[in-house]
Amino acid sequence: MNDRIETYKVKIANYLNADPGNIFLHWKGRVSLYSILKSMNVGKGDEVILPGYTCVVVPNAIMYLGAKPVYVDIEKGSFNMDYNQIEGKITKKTKVIICQNTYGLSTDVEKIVKLAKKYKLYTIEDCTHGFGGSYNGKPNGSYCDAAFYSTQWNKPFSTGIGGFALITNPVLLDGMYEIKKQLIVPSFMDQLVLKVLLFTKRYILSDLLYWPMIYTYRWLSKKNLILGSSSGGEISGNLMPYDYLKGISMTQVNEGLSTLARFDELQDLRKKNSDKYTLLLKENKKIYVHEIWNKNHSFLKYTILVKNRENFIKLAEKNRISLGDWFTSPLHPARESDLVIWNYKMKNFPVAVEVAKCAVNLPTDTKYIDKTLDFVRNNLDEIY
Template identity: 30%
Template sequence: MAMEPKAQKFIPVASPALIGNEKKYVLDCLKTNWISSIGKYVTLFERAFSKYIGVKHALTCSNGTVALHLALLALGIKNGDEVLCPTLTYIATANSILYVGAKPVFLDCQKDTWNIDPAKIEEKITKKTKAIIIVHLYGHSCDMEDILKIAKKHNLYVIEDSAEALGSKYLLAGRQGKGKMCGSFGDIATFSFFGNKVITSGEGGMVVTNNDELAKKVALLKNQGMDTNKRYWHPVLGYNYRLTNVQSAIGLAQLENIGKFILKRRRIAKMYSRYLKNIEGITLSLEKDYTFHSYWMYCILIEKEYGVDRDRLMSLLEKQGIQTRPFFYPIHTMPAYQALHHYGLDVSEEISRKGISLPTFYDLSEDQVKYIAHQLVRLKKDIIKDKQGAEYIVKSVDSGDEKKLVSFFEVIKKHNLNNFFHPHSFDKKTAKKIVDISESGKRDLYYLVLDNKENIAGYFMLRGFDEGYFVPSFAIVVHPDYMNRGIGKQITIMAIKICERLRVGKMMIKVYEDNIVAQKIYRSLHFTFSKSDKKNELVGRLNIR
């Protein structure tokens, strides 16, 4: 199926879906005056959550960061201890280790899943190592069996930071597709309910465990250390890390729709993978055979072959109304952590430089996914070569190209190159119109072909998308100084490749009957020609697949 994207208004990278009982439950809190950290919805949310994850205990708290802090406190991690954790994750993972006075020791990630590489764990273990925090990054589960074996061998606590993996599963070997929820493997696990997560309570977190003693400690610590049997008696230093009844009401209503949310995210991931798979220079999110991916975020890597660096691409997408976010910076590069000794984290640094999270949320439509994919096709830069091997950059027209395009059109008019079929006149008005279309988020595509001094050697378009045509019309103009170098054919081959990226199965071109050279080039690329309804014109058509 070809992409037929419609121009879109601003598309955020994330947006909550309040589609269930959120309002009803919150109004119940207001009606009954139970709006603080005591109330039935706190208990209901905890019970429903523990059942969903498949664990004995679930304890609400005020956010995902304090959930990690509580987990480490409950395990007794303290000053002088070392805790292993990934460097490619949100900074809260490591900050929580510093909160208890321990030292974070950073682990490198795998190139494909972007999660902790189990093969690199044991080299970082010392006599001081007491625990490992694993993060199921962006929703893809870590390789839990290998990690658990290493932890057992070295007597390490396992803390699952599942903030990004609610609904994700790890499929145990030999279980024929049956899996356990992320968050149910470690000694203790944490979740976040920030506004961009799979479910939200505005702000909020959860600590889960199967260990009765750990659950008691978390319950004590999150409530100012107050004895549950002796009110206002505080036997330990505690914290005010409670979640309110109102937030729990929202969280419960969200959890009731978790199946819908996960199903939609997985559908969005399939759409992205389908529409982006033909774009060279983009590495797609994957789903290993041992995971059921919840796709908190659908992420891609921007490789060198894409021709535009990651940060520049994000800026260009923003201009088209598409919000994205970069991957996390490796924590070991942050000022607060640079004084610690680090080594062997090269993969994490590389992945961080390349990574982009694309819009992923419940209300994201297929038209919006198509539009995002269309822009990723349009913004890619390519390289072509002429007969002598000289290289040329192929790039989409942008706002900085208007003067250059005007000068190019003046040359075309001056040389009276009427053998090029072009739907617009070669003038300033046309140049401005082309720039406006390219910058507006419309779907028609206009490209420049630049030499090594950034002079325009050629220009081409694929138009008709905005009129709703299934077959784009191709038009090309080559600068007279660059003719007879084979550029025209290479540009046409590039246009065909762009159509393939767009999943367009056909394209058409119009030529004048007396332009024998152009006809010869197009026929060599398998275009077939027929008479147009206009005098002296031929229509060429190509079946791309």
Template identity: 25%
Template sequence: MEDKENFFSEKKFIPVCVPWLPGNEKKYVLEALETNWISSQGKYIEKFEEGFSKFCGVKYGVACSNGFASLHLACLAFNLKKGDEVIVPSFTMAAPVHAVILTGAAPVLIDADPDTYCIDADKIEEKITKRTKAIIVVHIYGHPCAMDKIMDIAKKYKLKVIEDTAEAHGAEYKGKKCGSIGDIGCFSFYANKILTIGEGGMAITNNQSYYEKMRKLRNYAFEHPRFLHKEFGVNYRLTNIQAAIGHAQVENAEMLVEARKKIGEKYNELLKDVKGIKLPIEKPNCKNVYWMYGIVLTKEIKENREKIVEQLKDKGIDTRNFFIPMHRQPVFYEGKVENAPDCNEEFPIADALGKRGFYLPSSSNLTKDELEYICNELRIILQRILKK
């Protein structure tokens, strides 16, 4: 191990996240190349689907081109259409809201839970109308949503539930993998995800009808003969090369998940006594996998978040601001989308998170020295601000 005093004697940069490919990724990709199976057919697609769905504890997996595609396929499987409404969180990346809009349905926004940053389950029921057909929940930054309450509400009103689990590979709620609890679980395998294939996604389900429909729609809804179409399909196919990487990642899934979780736990240990920030939590009966280690500046920190982020950058530490809430998106509040969500309501928790939150480098293979350096520099910056 390098001497701590010399670890950053030269200018170094710690990215907010890098892919980790510790297994047979290269071997399987080369095999796909050497056998010429490089497009949307080949053995690795099925291996990836079967392996990942088994890891999640469900029967079926439909691999697709990205996480958004998995969400859109799930919405299409529910036959969402113009006039329908879908409950979604305001504090989220845009994908679930955009997926709903593409079906013609209207997203209905809900504020965030102040502790987990996930959708506030206590505020869902008041937004349900006769037009509500589904709920999309997002397991934000690796922490599970309050799935018992959400599923009870869904059952009461006969609603479908999509779990956006892009940020929560391997997270668990009462012993069940996130993504396996609702009707359909949707995943992204983008480069910063715990399991990654660069770009890619998967929708998982125990419902054979949903599985067959999503599988069909991802490939233009081809019928027999091949160029006959009875439904409107899309091209959301995944390549065998990407699936080869995915198969290798699934072989190490438990290790990859635990490595990311340990990074979060180490941050908790190193930052527990630092004033001026709120750390992520892990609620009882939940497994937080800390996809991104997000911190929120407390009200005693008067400095602008961007100034703090800039000071960390000067020390070679990369960060990312929290999501900008959906009700703050110009594409919606400027009326550029016909079925945009209502942006005139107040979502105080989502606003506070969007203004005061950011995440620290969260790669699964961060070293002890890197973690200690990040935390020490953050501590110094915050102490300097608090003394003003």
């Protein structure tokens, strides 16, 4: 059994040019983030800088430790933190800067790490969208003191739910081992439910059923009736769920080994499809992923900005296009009216708020790219 865990770590580490001993596996990516923050001794009174356009579980992990999330607005082109606004957010209480590879687009990580070193701060790269991409020739996640990755449903490779941490700064290793000892072992039931969901995704989910199944899954997980990406409590409040700190299960390890084996092929498809979207959008003078952002990203999704998102999603549903709707709010998927819970004041992050109103994600891993390109071509008037 442990052999498979070790093999999984080795396979992941090969992609990251890392030592398998520096990989820590968890039930979800957010548990990796929480563990990293704890190993950095983040606690009451500390501040953590992060993008003002992220998943709500990121500020949750910070707040579970008693620290304060301090957001930075994003740039429209990369959907990542605007580098020029970071330094102004640093105070005597700042301990960590978290940067992110939103939708698989790399961030200004070298500059961010340099800035953090100047102020003696730790850095974490949120690579939940960015596994498989690189920045200046080094894999995403290798520049910061630590990085975390997600293997949830729609992530670069999937184990249903899942995640892992990569530790680059050896000072953090003892803390990570300490937390590892406290991890809850996933139950038989946890694994059974996950297996059923994995089976459903593999054999039942199709373009035809994509939308009804997405809506049903989200509704059930919000009501805590099914093993969801986030429980209802995580997206409507910031109290730590009792079973949050969970380790990885063998179901996830086995699934990860099998999906990683097909990763290169998938990644190749994502890049080729993204090039086609870029060409079409550029030719038609629409906003596209500009070449400066277009080197070695992982292109998990190809995000475009549309004039009326609700309408565009309806059109996609009608045409059976597997469109994504991340992020539906600047702290996805929490409701905008609830964002004060996470210390988020919408008026301070105009770009993030605007993007969250009009972003939709074109699929990059589709085998039916011509159908999706036709859909985009036929609806160019709807796109910025």
